[in-house]
Amino acid sequence: MLVTVTISDGIVRQAQERGLPVVDFVEDLIDRGLKATVERPVMHSAIERIRALSSSTQGGARGGKG
Numbered sequence: 001m002l003v004t005v006t007i008s009d010g011i012v013r014q015a016q017e018r019g020l021p022v023v024d025f026v027e028d029l030i031d032r033g034l035k036a037t038v039e040r041p042v043m044h045s046a047i048e049r050i051r052a053l054s055s056s057t058q059g060g061a062r063g064g065k066g
Contacts, residue, residue, distance in 0.1 A: 007026060015025035037047065 005026070007022070011026065011029075012022055015022045018025065020028075
C-alpha cells in the first residue's frame with residue numbers, strides 16, 4: 001500500500017539528527033503509535049467507539065437523515 005503524507009520540518013530534522021532516512025523514521029513513528037494503541041485497551045476501545053459513531057453518522061447521512 002502506498003500512502004502519501006505531509007510531514008513537518010521538525011520531523012525531517014529529527015530524522016536527520018538520528019541519521020535516518022525520513023521514510024524510515026516516519027514508519028517507525030507509525031509502528032510505535034500502533035503498538036501503543038494495541039497495548040492500551042482503553043485507547044483501543046475509544047478508537048472503536050469513534051469508528052462506530054463515525055459509521056453510524058455516515059450511514060444516517062446517506063439515508064437522508066443527516
